[in-house]
Amino acid sequence: MIRGFLDNLGSALLALLLAVMVWVVAITDGNPVQAKAFPSEGVPIQVLNVPDGFVLYESIVQRAMIILRAPSTTWDTLNAGDLVVFVDLAKTEPGIHDVPVQVRCARCPQERASIVRIDPARITVRLEELLEQRLQVLVDVKDRPPQGYTIETTSSNPEYVKVTGPRSQVEQVARVVAPFLTKGAKAEMVQPITVLPIDGQGRTVSNVEISPSTVDVRVVIGELLGYKEVSVRPNIQGSPAPGYYMSNISVSPSTLTVFGMPATSDKAPGVLETEPIDVAGAKVTVLRRVAVIVPDGVTVLGGDPNVLVRVEISAQQGGGSLVIEPTIRGLDAGLTASVSPKTVQVILSGPLPLLQGLKPSDVPVLVDLSGRGPGTYKLAPAVEAPESFKVVSLVPDTVEVVLAVAPTATPSPTPSPTPKKR
Known part of the structure; x- marks a missing residue:
């Protein structure tokens, strides 16, 4: 009886094993296992447990590629956030x-x-002692102010900064x-500047x-003793032609620096005039190079007391209207056209001197009939x-055009000759 029981138990276990194998094969066929990189772009490598008082010589920017093996359905539920890739530096001594x-x-x-x-x-890391230093910021002015000016003071806020990093670098x-x-600034300047760590x-x-x-850098620029910056004012004489006006006046350079004995230069006026510039009757822009009148005892820095003055002359704007008969274009052969109304009013704006001499023939008003057959059109x-x-407006803004077939001329009958009497 025991023998029969053991035979039956063996058969049952064999059947169970076969059933499990069949189930595994069925599951595997429906959900095959795949091996691939996940995620495809890799995972950043984190650094954990850096000992206190130490730092990596340089940051790790590598990404690790992870090859996973999983059933195909797993790839739809797994995400990159499920993976943490790291190196553990606990109890690591300084060095490589x-x-x-x-x-x-x-x-x-x-x-x-x-x-x-x-x-x-595996990756190579370099662990060093963390060092911190407090250093004063040095303002390094890379250029010079204009002639006649000097840098009086420089400062930064804050005055000191903290430099931290590996001992060998700090x-x-x-x-x-x-x-x-x-x-080229001539006054105080304050600008935010990114500071740089520089070696010997x-x-x-x-x-x-x-x-x-x-840091915020402050640079104070001031005039040198005996130097003074003055503005230049052009001395314009006369008026443009009737119907025109001075639309703009510019001077280049607009300021000059003069120098001399401090007592003399300090008394120099803040504005110097040029020699006269005549624009009487002008209709176009006037461009003149003229001298600046400099008082005794001072000299223009650079030795050139001349400036370029530009006086822009523009026509005064006005408005007017003209009554004009439209001109027909593109009328097909064999057609006639009649336009209603016969004339239109064109309202214009423009330079007043030219507007006063404008004639209707100077402003064509065109009605294009290209490709149009007989009929009535609003154009x-x-x-x-x-x-x-x-063109400000057109009154009316549309005209009615009637196109018709031109009448065909009927030939006159030829008179019969009168018989002569014999």
Whole structure:
């Protein structure tokens, strides 16, 4: 009896094993296992447990490629956030180390996913003592102010910054510089400037952090003793022709720097006039190079007391109207056209001197009949205004055109000859 029971148990276990194998094959066929990189772009490598008082010589910017093996349905539910790729630097001593890259995936077991390979499997890190220094900001003015001006003071806010990083790099920082450009300024300037860590050879030091990284730089620029900046005022004489006006006046340069004995230059007026510039009767822009009248005892810096004066002359604008008979274009042969109304009113704006001499023949009003057959049409005429003129309105803005077939001329009968009497 026991023998029979054992035979039956063996058969049952064999049947159960076969059933499990059939189930596994069926499941696998419907949900095949695949191995591939996930995610395709890789995962950033994190650095964990850096010992207190130490820092990496340079940041790790590598990404690790993770090869996972999982059923095909798993790829739809797994996401990149499920993977944490890291190196653990706990208890690591200063120096260069070859450390393993590790992966943590909390959802992988329940998703029946396994890690096949990590690439790279190991990376090299350099651990150094963290060093911090407090350095004063040096304002480095890269250019010079204009002649007659000088840089009086420079300062930064804050005056000191903190430099941190690996000891080997921080120790190379000889100074922290704020490069500054005056760009021809003649007064006080305040600008935010990004500071740079510089070594003893004038090169920028990498792998260090500066806090704050930007400071407000103040540069005070003042006039040298005996120098004075003065404005130039053009001396315009006369008036443009009737119907014209001075639309703009410009001077280049608009200021000059004069110098002399301090007692003399300080008494020089703040505005100097030019020699007279005559624009009487002008209808176009006047361009003249003239001398500036400089008082005794002072000299123009650079030795050239001349400036270029530009007086722009523009025509006064006005408005007017003309009554014009439209001109027909594109009328097919064999057709006649009649336009109603016979004339239209064109309202224009433009230069007043030209407007006063404008004639109807100067402003064509065109009605295009190209490709049109017999019938009645409402058409908008086109106005060809001369250059410098603008069409304000057209009254009326449409005309009625009637196209008809031209009548065919009937030939006159030839008279019969009268018989002569014999």
